[in-house]
Amino acid sequence: MSYYEALGLKKEPFSTSPDPDFLYRSSAHESVLKRLEIAIRLKRGMSLVFGDVGMGKTTLSRVLLQEFMNDTGVIFHMILDPDYNSEFQFLEKLVKMFGITPNARTTHDYKEEIEKYLFRKGVDENKTVILLIDEGQKLTAGFLEILRTFLNYETNDYKLLQLVILSQLELLNKVKRVKNFYDRVAFRYIVNPLDEVETKEMIGFRLRQAGLPDDKTLFSEESIGLIHEHSRGYPRRIAMLCHDALEELIIEDKDVVDGSIAEKVIRREEI
Numbered sequence: 001m002s003y004y005e006a007l008g009l010k011k012e013p014f015s016t017s018p019d020p021d022f023l024y025r026s027s028a029h030e031s032v033l034k035r036l037e038i039a040i041r042l043k044r045g046m047s048l049v050f051g052d053v054g055m056g057k058t059t060l061s062r063v064l065l066q067e068f069m070n071d072t073g074v075i076f077h078m079i080l081d082p083d084y085n086s087e088f089q090f091l092e093k094l095v096k097m098f099g100i101t102p103n104a105r106t107t108h109d110y111k112e113e114i115e116k117y118l119f120r121k122g123v124d125e126n127k128t129v130i131l132l133i134d135e136g137q138k139l140t141a142g143f144l145e146i147l148r149t150f151l152n153y154e155t156n157d158y159k160l161l162q163l164v165i166l167s168q169l170e171l172l173n174k175v176k177r178v179k180n181f182y183d184r185v186a187f188r189y190i191v192n193p194l195d196e197v198e199t200k201e202m203i204g205f206r207l208r209q210a211g212l213p214d215d216k217t218l219f220s221e222e223s224i225g226l227i228h229e230h231s232r233g234y235p236r237r238i239a240m241l242c243h244d245a246l247e248e249l250i251i252e253d254k255d256v257v258d259g260s261i262a263e264k265v266i267r268r269e270e271i
Contacts, residue, residue, distance in 0.1 A: 003247050010211035014243035016236050018059040020066050022209055031062065036164060040130060043158030044186035045151050049166045051191035052234030057166040061134050069175045075121060079133045083177060087142040091271035103140030111149065118153050122160035129161055144178045148182055151184050193233030200224045202235060202240055223262035230266045
């Protein structure tokens with residue numbers, strides 16, 4: 001029996017996998033999702049979302065995909081890790097992902113075929129083409145230049161490609177060094193860590209999603225304060241500490257994670 005079943009839960013509450021159902025929508029997460037959807041619906045072009053490791057950017061991408069999944073007017077493409085050896089390889093990935101059969105295998109031909117694809121889908125078929133790239137800090141200057149070219153494809157009213165890049169902040173300097181790239185950003189946002197109130201809400205939300213009754217709690221106020229302080233409000237670190245705390249809760253045969261349990265798992269993490 002897994003630890004969460006021993007606590008009367010139906011699911012693992014603190015997995016670090018990017019499950020959209022377990023994304024706690026803080027005010028920052030809610031804002032970025034709404035504003036991303038607006039930018040995409042209006043076909044404004046490029047959106048940049050920045051955040052440190054563990055801030056929930058990958059889960060945000062899954063939520064965004066989920067929200068557009070059943071929209072027949074949208075074509076959603078996603079690159080989870082743009083770690084390619086060359087610009088040619090990057091273009092080749094895009095061509096295959098878009099389902100294009102090129103006449104020749106050259107950089108020039110790939111760009112032309114992608115341009116035709118975007119005009120066909122975006123104008124002839126009136127579709128919204130979304131390309132979401134996670135781990136955007138891995139994009140090279142050459143890859144950014146390719147994406148800048150695609151953002152030039154537009155009608156009098158809208159951009160043909162809706163580009164969403166999720167990245168650590170280090171991408172910002174790269175973007176600013178590519179001529180005429182940063183001024184094409186329609187929407188930019190930095191996802192900041194959770195405060196202590198939001199940390200408490202995140203823990204409660206995840207436990208309820210996992211099946212905990214509304215009138216029950218598994219974490220004391222003291223333990224939540226310690227977890228927030230040590231995690232600095234980073235959702236992934238909060239989840240990892242809470243997972244370890246619940247395991248310790250069972251080992252010690254207690255009903256609630258108190259300060260002593262929280263301190264114990266925090267010390268263990270620092271070893």
